[in-house]
Amino acid sequence: MNDTIDDPHSLLGPYVVGAVDEVDRQLFENHLRGCTECREECARMSDAVATLVDAEAVAPPATLRAAVMGRAAQTAQLPPTVVGDAGSHGPRKRRRWPLVGAAAAAVIAVTGIGAVLATADDAPDASALEREVMMVSSAPDAHTMELSLGSSHLVMSERMGGVALMGLDAPAPAEGMEYQLWLVLDDGQMMAGPTFMPDADGKFMAMMHTDFKDVTEFEITEEPRGGSAVPTGEMVAAVSL
Amino acid sequence: MNSQRHLRVVGDAAAPAASPTAPAEGALSRSAVIGQLLVRVGRGDESAFDELYTATAASVFGVALRVVRDRAIAEEVAQDVLVEVWRRAARYRPEAGSGRTWILTMAHRRAIDRVRSEQAHTDRLRAHGSTITGSHDEPDTVVDMAHREWEVRRVREGLALLTERQREALDLAFAKGFTHREVAASLGIPLGTAKARIRDGLIKLRDAWEEER
Numbered sequence: 001m002n003d004t005i006d007d008p009h010s011l012l013g014p015y016v017v018g019a020v021d022e023v024d025r026q027l028f029e030n031h032l033r034g035c036t037e038c039r040e041e042c043a044r045m046s047d048a049v050a051t052l053v054d055a056e057a058v059a060p061p062a063t064l065r066a067a068v069m070g071r072a073a074q075t076a077q078l079p080p081t082v083v084g085d086a087g088s089h090g091p092r093k094r095r096r097w098p099l100v101g102a103a104a105a106a107v108i109a110v111t112g113i114g115a116v117l118a119t120a121d122d123a124p125d126a127s128a129l130e131r132e133v134m135m136v137s138s139a140p141d142a143h144t145m146e147l148s149l150g151s152s153h154l155v156m157s158e159r160m161g162g163v164a165l166m167g168l169d170a171p172a173p174a175e176g177m178e179y180q181l182w183l184v185l186d187d188g189q190m191m192a193g194p195t196f197m198p199d200a201d202g203k204f205m206a207m208m209h210t211d212f213k214d215v216t217e218f219e220i221t222e223e224p225r226g227g228s229a230v231p232t233g234e235m236v237a238a239v240s241l
Numbered sequence: 242m243n244s245q246r247h248l249r250v251v252g253d254a255a256a257p258a259a260s261p262t263a264p265a266e267g268a269l270s271r272s273a274v275i276g277q278l279l280v281r282v283g284r285g286d287e288s289a290f291d292e293l294y295t296a297t298a299a300s301v302f303g304v305a306l307r308v309v310r311d312r313a314i315a316e317e318v319a320q321d322v323l324v325e326v327w328r329r330a331a332r333y334r335p336e337a338g339s340g341r342t343w344i345l346t347m348a349h350r351r352a353i354d355r356v357r358s359e360q361a362h363t364d365r366l367r368a369h370g371s372t373i374t375g376s377h378d379e380p381d382t383v384v385d386m387a388h389r390e391w392e393v394r395r396v397r398e399g400l401a402l403l404t405e406r407q408r409e410a411l412d413l414a415f416a417k418g419f420t421h422r423e424v425a426a427s428l429g430i431p432l433g434t435a436k437a438r439i440r441d442g443l444i445k446l447r448d449a450w451e452e453e454r
């Protein structure tokens with residue numbers, strides 16, 4: 001337990017100077033998107049860090065310029081980010097994941113599903129989701145596993161009774177599809193989890209309250225928007241317990 | 242502990258203590274020059290990229306060297322960062338901050354990422370306390386010297402405003418790439434205290450350096 005749970009703002013200073021691990025970095029970047037105050041403060045403090053960096057200036061080796069120019073000449077530039085593009089990142093309504101079936105619920109106690117998408121157009125929900133994700137990832141028993149969806153992590157905590165997903169650089173799912181988390185039980189049953197959609201930068205965050213009794217694996221599939229009751233799409237990532 | 246031992250300030254310690262005077266025009270607009278170059282680089286302008294290299298490579302390499310403490314690795318990091326600047330230039334958004342800050346903080350973070358992947362957590366904690374005698378004494382031939390002198394004095398005066406504890410915490414984070422948890426563990430202080438020292442130190446630096454702009 002630590003005060004990160006109560007106040008994501010306390011990560012601002014450490015974040016600006018790079019003193020955060022990957023999980024905290026992703027958490028705080030998600031917070032930044034919904035917090036104007038932190039964004040402004042972050043920009044001002046970052047200028048101070050840049051001044052510290054300038055103070056370290058040292059003549060680079062003579063070979064550096066040629067190496068950089070040589071590589072740049074062979075490196076395609078990324079196109080500008082299109083802000084507010086239509087298509088797959090257009091406005092979305094907030095969705096709630098439908099309750100799972102009674103039989104399935106008897107096997108695994110799903111205590112509530114916060115399938116809220118932490119994208120810019122869901123800003124009002126972002127902080128609640130973020131707080132829940134922080135609680136899971138800051139839990140003393142938090143267990144972090146890598147997820148092969150861009151640069152992503154899955155964090156589970158028995159004590160907090162939840163699993164959180166967060167990532168960067170995740171590829172966009174096919175048109176009309178989004179990602180969905182599944183819990184695979186030891187008898188092969190698949191428990192439906194929340195759906196989520198990376199933003200234009202490939203960032204995403206999702207959260208599910210659950211216990212981990214009989215869970216052997218987490219899987220992520222592509223499903224039609226709104227999610228499915230049973231997996232229908234291609235599996236894009238999996239983590240075994 | 243010497244106030245300037247960790248967060249390094251280059252230049253002669255006996256430099257005049259007068260309050261720094263910003264050099265006129267050219268040097269002062271370093272940030273603006275970098276911003277304009279970056280916009281041109283974003284349109285694929287190779288000569289702008291060459292100028293941008295001249296303006297930033299010493300800082301990019303210097304901070305990498307400071308953090309990774311190995312010239313060969315620092316050169317790799319600097320190369321990666323500068324190529325990444327070329328690659329991502331079109332995505333730089335001036336409204337989100339200055340181009341100088343965008344490039345230099347990226348360099349700092351990449352250096353930290355590199356040192357974290359190179360060294361095990363425990364190794365770094367163990368190394369804390371040993372005096373680092375890095376190769377910081379190379380002459381700086383790239384950065385405009387008049388501006389450097391002003392900058393050095395400005396940086397030194399800003400750092401002098403920090404308490405020893407703030408400087409110590411900030412240094413572990415900035416120069417060694419410690420996370421705030423590692424800073425807390427290594428100094429034997431609560432996590433909240435570590436975070437507060439880093440934040441308060443940065444606020445002082447921000448205030449000291451902002452008002453001169």
Ligand SMILES: [Zn+2]
Nearest residue numbers: 009035037038
């Ligand atoms: Zn905030």
